[in-house]
Amino acid sequence: MQASPSTIVQAYDRLAAEGVIAPRQGSGFYVTGRALPPLALADATTPAARAIDPFWVSRQSLDSDPTVLKPGCGWLPTEWMPNAALRKAFRAVARRENVILSEYGSTRGAIRLRRFLTAQFAEEGLEISPDQVLLTGSGTQAVDLICRLLLRRGDTVLVDDPCYFNFQALLRAHEIRIIGVPYTATGPDIEAFERIVLHEKPHLYLTNSVLHNPTGAMVSPQTAFRLLNTASAAGLLIVEDDIFADFETIPSPRLAVMDGLDHVIRVGSFSKTLSASVRCGYISARKDLIDGLIDLQVATSFGGPSPVITEVISDVLEGGSYRKHMLEIQRHLEKSRKTVIHKLEMLGICPWVVPKGGFYLWGRLPDGQDSTQIALRSLDDKIIHAPGNVFSVSQSASSFMRFNVTQCMDEKIFHSLENILTGRR
Amino acid sequence: MQASPSTIVQAYDRLAAEGVIAPRQGSGFYVTGRALPPLALADATTPAARAIDPFWVSRQSLDSDPTVLKPGCGWLPTEWMPNAALRKAFRAVARRENVILSEYGSTRGAIRLRRFLTAQFAEEGLEISPDQVLLTGSGTQAVDLICRLLLRRGDTVLVDDPCYFNFQALLRAHEIRIIGVPYTATGPDIEAFERIVLHEKPHLYLTNSVLHNPTGAMVSPQTAFRLLNTASAAGLLIVEDDIFADFETIPSPRLAVMDGLDHVIRVGSFSKTLSASVRCGYISARKDLIDGLIDLQVATSFGGPSPVITEVISDVLEGGSYRKHMLEIQRHLEKSRKTVIHKLEMLGICPWVVPKGGFYLWGRLPDGQDSTQIALRSLDDKIIHAPGNVFSVSQSASSFMRFNVTQCMDEKIFHSLENILTGRR
Structure with a gap:
């Protein structure tokens, strides 16, 4: 075959590694x-009969094939991400010391990143020590850890109505009683x-106090001020999920900053603006809370996030x-x-507010049409929508739909919506 | 300064990114x-007064500075890991498509790795579909997810006595009643x-049925056979944590394989033999269980492990x-x-069994000496030991200590032990 012996040896090694x-x-x-199972093997997909609930949206969006359009999903198109900087960073990692490549992370996660975050918080006026920052596997895991530390089955948690649908899925996994507070254009x-x-x-x-998911509104x-006063009088803790922070040019005041982390726990991640593949989240909170969270993260994940x-x-x-990229x-x-x-608007769908940043639009359908039905019908057009009621504890958002403006570049989305809204399909 | 304008621009950008x-x-x-907080800033360390419990060992080992010796820790020295192959893989990742670099993982995790695992299982005689493999953030997270799916507060879980100390920490986080079954040289x-x-x-x-942690024994x-019969008669599920699998040249029979995943859930990871920084675990189980686990992983982590x-x-x-590396x-x-x-043995410490593989030794101290006291005294010598009772539900292993043979290369460990055992210090 005219191939060198070392090529053949490598081919044999690979075939052996694959078990062939x-x-x-x-x-x-x-x-x-x-033989290996076929690569293109389809996973058992989400059952069609399954209820249109928060899991339906998550599983459909995460597992759909790349030809499916996702105008309601919760992330930027991959070509919007800082891929060149990521490539550079991976090449740099390949040259780093062994400890970075193969050892466990420390319980709080790397000091380098925690130090950077505290400097960023200081710019906003929140002066804390890197000790008060715990890195986690993701923003979702951060919220999950906090729930595990502070809640027991049957406890009550207040969320915005509407709110990020996975908050409900998460709280249900904890068997928590969920109460919704109606959300207005100026916060709850x-x-x-x-x-x-x-x-x-x-x-x-x-809550998300800034660039609220799904509405894009701001507190x-x-x-x-009144939220914090009420919380502090009642001894209520607030979890401020701030994962859209980097979408603001000039940061608006955060609950965590006003409160100085007394009654507020701040959560963030890099999944929305840097990479959802290089996942990591963080929690900044009072030291006593961080200490309990460390034990929980050790028990349930052992080391902190991957170095x-x-x-x-x-x-x-x-x-x-990165700053230029964000601008x-x-x-x-x-x-x-x-x-x-x-x-x-040409289709009669009106934004509830015009957001000051981020990628979400909370659109009201014309003539009280039902977004769940539209989401179901859109599946035939290979389009996955995010219908309003998956965000609503009280199930009062049937005429709303969340749109991600960055994922609405394909005209097919609007054609399909028009056909369905006008009853042509 | 004789520097080019682009260098200066980059320097300004970095200083701005750091907030300076x-x-x-x-x-x-x-x-x-x-200014950024100092890099060498010490984290608040684990309180000295803290009880010598499973968390003590984890936190000490994960957060100690590199000059501290860890003869009882649960991983290989970093220079034993396949660092060259990791570097090559990171360089390759830097050349991959954007989707790999910046998008969420699918709910089950990458099909490529699941396909490889099913091929490996098939070699052992366990024929399952890649659908029956769920990738998780780590082996610990895999066990945690299973506990969340199957257990409720107050339920009872059986573990080996002694067993991996973090099993106890994890089960306590779930507020589970833990019962230990005495472990013998042939299993429970x-x-x-x-x-x-x-x-x-x-x-x-x-349990770990093969290369049991901490003893290194085998079922x-x-x-x-009797374990599986008892479990199947009682409807008891077994979680077989098989993270040391790759330390065996010829795989011994696994419970999961004998049982065909009927009453056994198999858990594994790559942290012990490939990298603890590139963390990922997996669960293979019956399809109905995998489906419940996917929902839980979505609720608590959103996407599957980082692509x-x-x-x-x-x-x-x-x-x-990799195979050559493992040999x-x-x-x-x-x-x-x-x-x-x-x-x-020169110090009078005898292995309870001589393991057939892996890196653990379960050593019995001479004259009924107390390993917790020795662990405490060793801290002065900057040595962190893993005392027996952190592994023991019944607290009956005070005269044992877990050693990791790969982390015992420094003579100081034996000098220190000799001094402490003979009462010279």
Whole structure:
């Protein structure tokens, strides 16, 4: 075959590693007769009969094939991500010391990244020590750890209505009683919030205060002030999930900053703006809470997040190109938001608010049409929508739908919506 | 300064990214007066007064500085790991498509790695579909997910006595009643096992059947057969944590294989033999269980494990050099085991069994000396030991200590032990 012996040796090694051939000592290699299962093997997909619930949206979006359109999903198209900086960071990791490549992370995760985060918090006016930052496997895992530390089955948690659908899935996994507070264009309805805190005595309030998911709205300073006062009077802890932070050019005031981490636990991640493949989240909180969270993370994950992951993130964040990348993303987003609002309005779909940042639009369908039905019908067009009620504890968002302006570039989405909305299909 | 403008621009960008300087539009860069917290900043260490419990060992080992010796820790020295193959895999990742670099993993994790695992299982005689493999963030997270799916607070779980200390920490996080079954050189004491299953009705039995942690012993075929019969008669599920699998040249029969995943859930990871920084674990189980586990993983982590992580693992496993690396490790281990046994015996410390593989030795101290006291005293010599009772539900292993033969290369360990054992210090 004109190939060099070392090429052949390598080919044999690979075939042996795959189990297609097996060595017999002193005799050579033999075909095992066992082939690998086919690569294109389809996984059992989410049952079609399954209820349209938060899991339905997550599983459909995460497992769909690349030809499926996902105008409601929760992430940027991959070509918007800082891939060049990521490639550079991976090449750099390949040259790092063995400890980075193959040892467990420390219980809190790499000091380098925690140090960077505390410097960033200091810019916002929140002065804490890197000891008060715990790195976790992801933002979701961060919220999960907090729930495990602070909640017991049957406890009550307050969320916004609507809220990020996976908050509900997560809280249900903890067998938590979920109460929704109606969300307004300036944050949770503060009268309702105060009433619920008084009567239902929730243990936690879980929210995105800035660039709220799914609406893209912001808590106003007045609402923030009253929220914090109510929480502190009632001894209620607030979990502020701030994963969209980097989508703001000038950071708006955060609950965590106003409160100085007294009653607020701040959660973040890099999945939305840096990479969802290089996953890592963080929690900043009071020291006593961090200490309990460390034990829990050790018990349930052993070491902190992978050193290779946190190094790649630090490299990208500290590399200098990240800020420019984010400025570009923000410009890009503004343009896409305008375009998509216009196209949706042509179909009679109106944004509930026009967000100041981020990629979400919370659109109201015309004539009280039902978004769950539209999501189901859109599957035939290979389009996965995010219908309103998966975000709503009270199931009162049937006429809403979450759109991700960056994932609405294909005209097919609007054609399909038009056909379905006008009853043509 | 003779530097090129682009170098200076990059320096400014980095300083801005670190928050040391800040740009003002149309005016230039200004020093913020905020310095990063010092890099060498010590984290609040584990309180000295803290009880010597499973968390003590984990936190001490994970967070100790590199000059501290860890003769009892649960991993290989970093220079034993396949670092060259890891470097090559990271360089390859840097050239991969954007989807790998920045998108979420699918709910089950990459098909490439699941396909490789099913081929490996098939070699052992366990024929399952890649659908029956769920990739997780780590082996520990795999066990945690299973506990979350199958257990409720107050349920009973059976573990070996002694067993891997973090099993206890994990089960306590679930507020589970833990019962220990005495471990013998041929697996759990089968009479005691049958009695406990009958009277205590445990919901799960969590074990390492091969290269048991901490003893290095193996379940005999007779014990395995009786274990499975008892479990199947009682409807008891067994979680077989098989993270040391790759330390065997010829795989011994696994419970999962004998049982065909009917009553056994198999858990594994790559942390012990490939990298603990590139973390990933897996669960293979019945399809109905996998489906419940997927929902739980979505709720608590959202996407499956990072695509970059699973690609690196696949590259190393399929690269062909991994098998040779493991053969070398096994030879290396055999030599180290002999040396360490000899050195320990000189101090009157006897191995409870001589393991057939892996890196653990379960050593009995002379004259009924107390290993917790020795561990505490060794801290002054900057040595962290793993005292017996952190592994023992019944607290009956005070005269034992777990040694990791690969982490006992420094003579200081034996000098220190000799001094402490003979009362010289």
